[in-house]
Amino acid sequence: MHNGAYMDFQDYYQTMGVKRDASQDEIKRAYRKLARKYHPDVSKEADAEQRFKAVGEAYEVLKDPEKRAAYDKFGENWKAGQDFNPPPDWDAGFEFSGGGYTAGDASSYSDFFESLFGQGGFNPSQGGHGGFHTRGEDHHAKVLIDLEDAYKGATRAITLQSAELDKTGHVVNRQRTLNVKIPKGVKQGQRIRLSGQGSAGMGNGPAGDLYLEIEFNSHSMYKVEGHDVYLDLPLAPWEAALGASVKVPTPDGPVDLKIAAGTQNGRKLRLKGRGIPAKTPGDLYVVPIITLPPADSDKAKALYKQMQQELAYNPREKMGV
Amino acid sequence: MTNKILSGVLLDEQIELSLNDLCKACSSSAEWIIELVDYGALEPHGTEQLNWRFSASSLQRARTAMRLQRDLEINLAGVALALDLLDEIKFLRSRLR
Numbered sequence: 001m002h003n004g005a006y007m008d009f010q011d012y013y014q015t016m017g018v019k020r021d022a023s024q025d026e027i028k029r030a031y032r033k034l035a036r037k038y039h040p041d042v043s044k045e046a047d048a049e050q051r052f053k054a055v056g057e058a059y060e061v062l063k064d065p066e067k068r069a070a071y072d073k074f075g076e077n078w079k080a081g082q083d084f085n086p087p088p089d090w091d092a093g094f095e096f097s098g099g100g101y102t103a104g105d106a107s108s109y110s111d112f113f114e115s116l117f118g119q120g121g122f123n124p125s126q127g128g129h130g131g132f133h134t135r136g137e138d139h140h141a142k143v144l145i146d147l148e149d150a151y152k153g154a155t156r157a158i159t160l161q162s163a164e165l166d167k168t169g170h171v172v173n174r175q176r177t178l179n180v181k182i183p184k185g186v187k188q189g190q191r192i193r194l195s196g197q198g199s200a201g202m203g204n205g206p207a208g209d210l211y212l213e214i215e216f217n218s219h220s221m222y223k224v225e226g227h228d229v230y231l232d233l234p235l236a237p238w239e240a241a242l243g244a245s246v247k248v249p250t251p252d253g254p255v256d257l258k259i260a261a262g263t264q265n266g267r268k269l270r271l272k273g274r275g276i277p278a279k280t281p282g283d284l285y286v287v288p289i290i291t292l293p294p295a296d297s298d299k300a301k302a303l304y305k306q307m308q309q310e311l312a313y314n315p316r317e318k319m320g321v
Numbered sequence: 322m323t324n325k326i327l328s329g330v331l332l333d334e335q336i337e338l339s340l341n342d343l344c345k346a347c348s349s350s351a352e353w354i355i356e357l358v359d360y361g362a363l364e365p366h367g368t369e370q371l372n373w374r375f376s377a378s379s380l381q382r383a384r385t386a387m388r389l390q391r392d393l394e395i396n397l398a399g400v401a402l403a404l405d406l407l408d409e410i411k412f413l414r415s416r417l418r
């Protein structure tokens with residue numbers, strides 16, 4: 001599949017943070033530590049999933065003395081990211097008796113890996129033997145939506161890749177696009193079940209289901225917690241001190257909000273029912289953030305000076321100083 | 322490509338899943354789910370296994386449990402502990418705002 005194509009060389013030792021002469025035990029320890037660190041269910045780092053996959057791929061090769069020896073044949077001359085094309089007989093003399101790979105997500109390995117070790121790991125023995133009926137597997141995928149979509153509902157085109165066996169028993173990547181309705185009122189992490197959109201069944205078995213997990217794109221203004229939405233609202237000192245009516249953006253469109261006189265920084269205001277719609281809709285919390293007008297002109301400086309002279313205000317009174 | 326728009330079922334608080342639904346969605350055995358319940362990692366409604374009803378969030382927990390067990394070689398007691406700690410971290414993060 002990748003014949004003649006160049007791809008990035010992967011330095012598995014660098015990925016694992018071990019020396020090229022590391023023992024199998026050291027490699028195992030490094031893998032376990034990194035797997036815990038970057039596990040997507042545990043780590044909050046943005047690239048955790050990619051790092052986790054990269055570490056899994058590196059370990060798949062380095063844990064197996066046969067694959068490791070074959071990989072080591074490339075020596076130290078290759079650098080990660082370099083263009084790479086394996087010589088035609090690079091694996092002469094190696095036999096990968098272990099075959100394939102064991103990790104659950106083998107389809108995500110790099111082109112580099114596949115060019116060296118092939119697309120193993122699939123188990124064609126599950127293939128359709130006559131008279132054998134089983135239900136197809138359920139599939140899971142994530143769908144990214146905007147917060148506004150949760151308020152109004154939306155339709156999303158979702159492209160899914162799945163590895164399947166063709167008639168000759170080769171693994172092919174099949175791509176399909178589904179248009180899916182995202183109902184109003186979805187929450188982060190909720191799932192939509194699409195019956196019959198998973199793997200085809202064997203024989204007369206029914207197809208599996210497709211589960212779509214909802215994930216919100218991060219928003220520059222709003223933070224979402226369940227059905228509740230939070231918005232930091234900048235206020236001028238006089239708006240907070242004297243009270244005001246200000247325009248406030250909401251995912252549903254702007255609203256006018258009354259700011260009471262004497263509003264304190266950070267004391268949140270609840271707009272009931274203006275969170276994500278649901279049977280019990282969420283609330284929108286507006287968090288006042290009082291901002292400081294710059295003293296960058298003579299007039300502004302004079303006004304600050306006047307306040308300093310005429311207001312007996314000690315912000316540190318409670319500290320006893 | 323077809324332009325048909327598919328509507329699914331939103332698994333919200335109103336939806337409950339049976340033991341069988343959960344097994345299918347996780348591609349797991351019933352025994353494995355029952356073990357998760359035994360360790361307190363999942364808490365279904367109903368007393369008899371046949372009548373167990375799981376909340377939609379159980380699906381997420383079970384799938385996380387499966388990945389933790391597979392990827393990090395954690396036993397079920399450890400998985401149950403990790404799930405509880407992850408919930409607590411999530412709660413504390415939400416308090417940080």
